[in-house]
Amino acid sequence: MISMVQTANTNNVTRRYLVEEERDVPINRGMLHGLWALTNRELKKWYKVPVLLFLSIIQPIIWLGLFGKAMNFGALFTGTSFNIPGLNIPKSTLDLIAKQAMLSTFGTTDYFSFLAVGMLSFIILFTAMFSGMSIVWDRRFGFLDKLLSTPVARGSIIMGKVLSSVIRSLAQAAIVLIVAVLLGMDTSKLTVAGLAGTFAAMFLMAMGLSALFLMLALRSTDWQSQMAIMNLLNLPLLFASNALFPSKLMPAWLQVVTKLNPVSYATDAGRQLLLGSPGFAPLGFDFLFLVAFAALFSGFGIFLSWRYLSR
Amino acid sequence: MEQSIDAQTSGENGRTSIIDVEKLTRVFDNKLRAVDSISFKVYEGEIFGFLGPNGAGKTTTIKMLTTLLKPTSGDAVICGHDLRKSPQQVRWSVGVVPQEYTADEDMTGIENIMLFANLYGIPKEIGRKRADELLALVELQDASGRKVSTYSGGMRRRLELACGLVNHPRVLFLDEPTLGLDVQTRTAVWRYIRLLKEEYRMTLFVTTHYLEEADGLCDRVGIIDNGKIVRIGTTSELKASVGGDAIELGIKEKDVDLTSLISGVDKVISVRKEDDHYRIKADMGEETAPAIMDAVRSAGYHVDRISLTKPTLDEVYLEFTGHKLRDEESGNQHVMAQQRTVRRARA
Numbered sequence: 001m002i003s004m005v006q007t008a009n010t011n012n013v014t015r016r017y018l019v020e021e022e023r024d025v026p027i028n029r030g031m032l033h034g035l036w037a038l039t040n041r042e043l044k045k046w047y048k049v050p051v052l053l054f055l056s057i058i059q060p061i062i063w064l065g066l067f068g069k070a071m072n073f074g075a076l077f078t079g080t081s082f083n084i085p086g087l088n089i090p091k092s093t094l095d096l097i098a099k100q101a102m103l104s105t106f107g108t109t110d111y112f113s114f115l116a117v118g119m120l121s122f123i124i125l126f127t128a129m130f131s132g133m134s135i136v137w138d139r140r141f142g143f144l145d146k147l148l149s150t151p152v153a154r155g156s157i158i159m160g161k162v163l164s165s166v167i168r169s170l171a172q173a174a175i176v177l178i179v180a181v182l183l184g185m186d187t188s189k190l191t192v193a194g195l196a197g198t199f200a201a202m203f204l205m206a207m208g209l210s211a212l213f214l215m216l217a218l219r220s221t222d223w224q225s226q227m228a229i230m231n232l233l234n235l236p237l238l239f240a241s242n243a244l245f246p247s248k249l250m251p252a253w254l255q256v257v258t259k260l261n262p263v264s265y266a267t268d269a270g271r272q273l274l275l276g277s278p279g280f281a282p283l284g285f286d287f288l289f290l291v292a293f294a295a296l297f298s299g300f301g302i303f304l305s306w307r308y309l310s311r
Numbered sequence: 312m313e314q315s316i317d318a319q320t321s322g323e324n325g326r327t328s329i330i331d332v333e334k335l336t337r338v339f340d341n342k343l344r345a346v347d348s349i350s351f352k353v354y355e356g357e358i359f360g361f362l363g364p365n366g367a368g369k370t371t372t373i374k375m376l377t378t379l380l381k382p383t384s385g386d387a388v389i390c391g392h393d394l395r396k397s398p399q400q401v402r403w404s405v406g407v408v409p410q411e412y413t414a415d416e417d418m419t420g421i422e423n424i425m426l427f428a429n430l431y432g433i434p435k436e437i438g439r440k441r442a443d444e445l446l447a448l449v450e451l452q453d454a455s456g457r458k459v460s461t462y463s464g465g466m467r468r469r470l471e472l473a474c475g476l477v478n479h480p481r482v483l484f485l486d487e488p489t490l491g492l493d494v495q496t497r498t499a500v501w502r503y504i505r506l507l508k509e510e511y512r513m514t515l516f517v518t519t520h521y522l523e524e525a526d527g528l529c530d531r532v533g534i535i536d537n538g539k540i541v542r543i544g545t546t547s548e549l550k551a552s553v554g555g556d557a558i559e560l561g562i563k564e565k566d567v568d569l570t571s572l573i574s575g576v577d578k579v580i581s582v583r584k585e586d587d588h589y590r591i592k593a594d595m596g597e598e599t600a601p602a603i604m605d606a607v608r609s610a611g612y613h614v615d616r617i618s619l620t621k622p623t624l625d626e627v628y629l630e631f632t633g634h635k636l637r638d639e640e641s642g643n644q645h646v647m648a649q650q651r652t653v654r655r656a657r658a
Binding site for chain 2: 025026027028029030033034037038041044045048141142143145146147148149150151152
């Protein structure tokens with residue numbers, strides 16, 4: 001009985017409100033309304049659970065700390081035991097040869113710094129990859145249907161997920177970069193402009209990759225097949241790029257693949273800007289490629305979402 | 312056949328239709344005709360019940376009317392907007408409460424409502440105000456700051472209701488709003504629905520397979536089976552169409568046959584003698600039953616018991632769809648299967 005009275009009271013409030021204000025509500029009917037709300041919905045799930053953030057960066061940090069440190073290519077030459085029988089090369093000359101060999105191969109004198117920039121691409125690739133999963137879950141729980149029944153732009157549903165994935169991956173990349181510097185990454189050529197440029201390149205790659213993985217998940221209701229697609233794409237995208245190893249030492253056919261792989265261009269831009277490495281491609285071309293990649297896949301994603309989100 | 316579907320008296324009566332469906336059809340995979348050329352009208356301000364067993368096409372119809380599924384053929388006009396030509400306009404003017412619990416579990420109740428306010432382009436302060444009102448309406452104020460994953464089934468259903476109302480839609484679609492709820496929560500949900508109609512002057516389109524609910528609540532009811540509408544009308548029209556009230560009459564004098572005496576009473580439609588009683592179908596049972604008793608007594612016999620049963624929608628349903636139990640059972644299975652899915656997905 002008490003609750004009935006309460007309900008009646010609240011409804012009097014509602015009625016008064018409806019009559020007085022209903023016509024004056026300035027409804028935002030713009031194309032972009034709701035985009036930030038949708039982005040923020042995804043972000044909340046991430047920044048409100050610090051454990052998740054920690055877990056997601058732990059893998060690249062292990063790669064850096066263990067793999068990056070273990071693959072100490074520089075020591076191939078600088079080890080004191082190394083010499084060629086019959087030739088008496090002074091150690092300083094050997095060190096010089098080693099330095100040049102490292103520079104011409106990796107564009108920097110230590111593999112750790114080379115890998116550190118590759119790890120930025122790694123974390124972005126692996127974060128973007130999961131962007132497709134969220135739309136599969138939304139579909140399974142019916143949340144997507146409810147979104148689709150609202151007048152929010154279909155493209156915003158996709159772009160909200162793309163943006164949240166981009167923001168998340170850039171934040172994680174920043175953490176990985178800080179850890180890399182703490183672990184001894186070469187900072188002699190580090191500039192603010194270089195940092196900004198690197199993150200711009202990473203932004204473009206994250207956008208294109210997130211849009212790509214989301215597109216693949218647009219009509220999927222099945223997270224297993226989505227996982228399979230992710231696994232099918234992630235390692236090839238990683239290995240057939242210059243993220244872990246310079247592409248110029250790869251066989252010719254593999255070099256062709258690395259030249260088509262956006263991961264290569266983002267990593268290359270990062271190495272040029274952070275380490276001052278000679279380019280795999282001119283810096284301008286890196287950005288051109290990445291802008292085209294991001295624009296193409298985002299545009300395609302938005303187009304497909306209008307067409308295929310509803311059945 | 313097409314004309315006879317609409318029970319006679321529920322014509323336009325000067326009311327304006329807010330949903331006007333014309334030969335709407337949806338075919339899945341080129342063979343399954345989930346919704347098969349249905350036509351009907353829903354009038355402004357009424358509660359329209361859409362009844363049918365599982366798989367009859369109720370949800371498919373709602374999904375088409377809320378722009379989630381594209382019709383294979385046919386048309387519908389909702390709030391003056393053509394479903395095919397301007398789906399975006401339709402979305403601005405309707406609200407949906409889906410069958411599943413779709414609220415985002417990782418967010419709180421109020422965050423969910425605020426998100427949908429934003430998606431309907433409602434400015435933040437007004438959205439906040441509406442969220443508070445709606446939370447009060449569905450009595451969730453105390454839980455509004457809690458994550459939805461801690462809510463019970465009834466609370467979730469009420470939250471869904473609040474989310475669907477945040478844009479103050481002219482038409483609210485409710486797909487099985489009471490599915491899987493206990494009796495108390497069901498009663499509460501229906502109370503909110505009734506309030507909505509009165510307070511917001513909203514038109515409600517409700518699907519259900521709980522007949523007794525449709526009976527007490529809906530102004531008009533459409534029965535759908537196998538993708539086709541088999542009957543539309545007010546609940547009393549539909550009940551009348553199954554052939555009047557049922558009267559059971561017991562007479563002390565078991566060995567005489569009073570069939571002809573009883574059938575002579577005014578408004579009696581049919582009489583059948585069973586072992587120790589008579590089954591009588593009659594119009595206006597409340598008046599006809601005493602008249603029958605008078606007729607029996609004045610002929611010198613003794614009535615030892617009498618009962619009057621008004622026809623329920625159950626009978627209407629049974630009459631027009633030909634099945635009764637099936638849907639109740641599969642309904643429960645459906646709920647259980649759904650809960651299993653959710654549980655598995657969460658694990």
